[in-house]
Amino acid sequence: MSYLDLDLDLTEEDKELRKAAHRFAKEVMRPIAKQLDEMTPEQVIAKGSPFWDFMRKGYELGYHTVLIPEPYGGMDLTPKQQAIIYEELAWGSVGLTVAIGVAAFPAFGASLVAEQDLIEKIIEPFCACRDASIVGCWGITEPDHGSDTLLPFYPSFSDPAIKAQCRARLDGDAYIINGQKSAWVSCGTVATHCALFCQMDPSMGHAGGAIFAMPLDLPGVSKGAPLNKHGQRDLNQGEIFFDNVRVPKEYLIAGPEAYEALLEITLSATTSLMGVFSAGVARAAFEEALAYAKTRVQGGKTLIEYPTIQEKLFHMFSKVETTRRISRAAYIYNQNTSTPAEEYSLVAKVFGTNAAYEVAHEAIQIFGGNGLTKEYLIEKLYRDARAxxxxDGSNDTLAIAAGHKLIKTYPRLDG
Ligand SMILES: Cc1cc2nc3c(=O)[nH]c(=O)nc-3n(C[C@H](O)[C@H](O)[C@H](O)COP(=O)(O)OP(=O)(O)OC[C@H]3O[C@@H](n4cnc5c(N)ncnc54)[C@H](O)[C@@H]3O)c2cc1C
Structure with missing residues (x-):
């Protein structure tokens, strides 16, 4: 039995999907991610870059539609199968997994309401795309608004004193959008479409938001330079500016009346998926350390023969397994309910990303000096895990929001 089969309910189809995703992660993603990691942000997205090879190959296999239901042309996967595939892709490279995952964001957001216009204009063309010529992004954070944009139902979220930097207002048969989104928008400078989360009713603070699934080739849209950063260098990120952009009404997913609830549903999915990705990254780091400890001879013995190394590896393994269990459970639960238990997704995100970081950190310790060199994958995994x-929200603020919610809602069996 392999440890990955601890879940006795995995079907033959689940296992086949996992095997195929793992092959793609190993043969395509890892080599491409390594090349991209050493490039400048401009080289990463240049025509002919390996980034586009990855995207095209991923789209050919349908991995851009993991999150989209089958009636619209998606992969027709159960939530468990989605998690299985994403863990493998993140094992290959979390930066590239975020790139192909966020590419689906406008279509994913549109599928939550499934209006006919959105199905025809956004979801179906994206699902049918096989050459990565349609790439989405998620524009929610702003230069002056990071953590506070991701805390629905936290008191500050409906503070009318908070003036967002990207706003929409109705003008006849269209919305006019002005402002900008932060330099952190994943796929921001390469995206053709955006799931734009912006403010519509300032009297409600962030809660007065609106969500659009909109094309980015409209007059008045411009992009910043690709961001240069420490980890996940294979993931393009950058600002998007809106200067009197006229967006036809049919691209609206939801207005202020539904914004806060839809954002909570969205975050329940994205934060638990961050936990799922963490299981992939943590597992990759654990496997690197295990393999290295078996071969590195120090003081006349292989590292693996030392009890302290065995103990370290056990604790790393525990974190990998715990992260997978809680993340998969939180994701599956929240995909099966219309009133998400966001606190479990936040456990997945906060516990999982901390675990991935700690496992990568311990792995570097096992590698010794070699762990700091570019010769070994572990150095990149550590930087990727740090990001x-x-x-998807700083762990500190997400924990504050989850704690605030728990205090109010935690039910006790004894009443
Ligand atoms: C790899 C990566 C991918 C990303 N992708 C996207 C994307 O696709 N789209 C997008 O829009 N954004 C994206 N982001 C942005 C991300 O969501 C923000 O970076 C994150 O929400 C934190 O916001 P900030 O960076 O502005 O930090 P800030 O909000 O300025 O926080 C800085 C520090 O202050 C603390 N802090 C903030 N508020 C409080 C408070 N009320 N109480 C106590 N402490 C507080 C935080 O915990 C943090 O430690 C991405 C970021 C990264 C790193």
Missing amino acids: MLIE
């Missing part, structure tokens, strides 16, 4: 503590 995850902030990605």
Whole structure:
């Protein structure tokens, strides 16, 4: 039995999907991610870059539609199968997994309401795309608004004193959008479409938001330079600017009346998926350390023969397994309910990304000096894992929000 089969309910189909995703992660993603990691942000997205080879190959296999239901042309996967595939892809490279995952964001957001216009204009063309010529992004954070944009139902979220930097207002048969999104928008400078989360009713603070699934070739849209950063260098990121952009009404997913609830549903999916990705990254780091400890001879013995190394590896393994269990459970649960238990997704995100970071950190310790060199994958895994503590919400603020919710809602069996 392999440890990955601890889940006795895995079907033959689940195992086949996992095998195929693992092959893609190993043969395509890892080599490409290594090349991209050493490039400048401009080289990463240049025409002919290996980034586009990855995207095209991923789209050919349908991995851009993992999250999209089958009636619209998606892969027709159960939530468990989605998690299985994403763990393998993140084992290959979390940066590239985020790239192909966020590419689906406008279509994924549109599928939550499934209006006919959105199905025809956004979801179906994206699912049918096989050459990565349609790439989505998620524009929610702003230069002056990071953590506070990701805390629905936290008191500050409906504070009217908070003035967002990207706003929409109705003008006849269209919305006019002005402002900008932060330099952190994943796939921001290469995206053709955006799931734009912006403010519509300032009297409600962030809660007065609106969600659009919109094309980015409209007059008035411009992009910043690709961001140069420490980890996940294979993931393009950059600002998007909106200067009196006229967006036809049919691209609206939801207005202020539904914004906060839809954002919570969205975050319940994205944060638990960050936990799923963490299982892939943590497992990759654990496997690197295990393999290295078996071959490195120090003081006349292989490292693996030393009890302290065995103990370290056990604790790393525990974190990998625990991360997979809680993340998969939180994701599956929240995909099966219309009133998400966001606190479990936040456990997955906060516990999982911390675990991935700690496992990568311990792995470097096992590698010794070699762990700091570019010769070994572990150095990149460590930088990638570091970014995850902030990605999709800083762990500190997410924990504050989850704690606030728990205090109010935690039920006791004894009443
Ligand atoms: C790899 C990566 C990918 C990303 N992808 C996207 C994307 O696709 N789209 C997008 O829009 N954004 C994206 N982001 C942005 C990300 O969501 C933000 O970086 C994150 O929410 C934190 O916001 P910030 O960086 O502005 O930090 P800040 O909000 O300025 O926080 C800085 C520090 O202050 C703390 N802090 C903030 N508020 C409070 C508070 N009320 N109480 C106590 N402490 C507080 C935080 O915990 C943190 O430690 C991405 C970020 C990364 C790193």
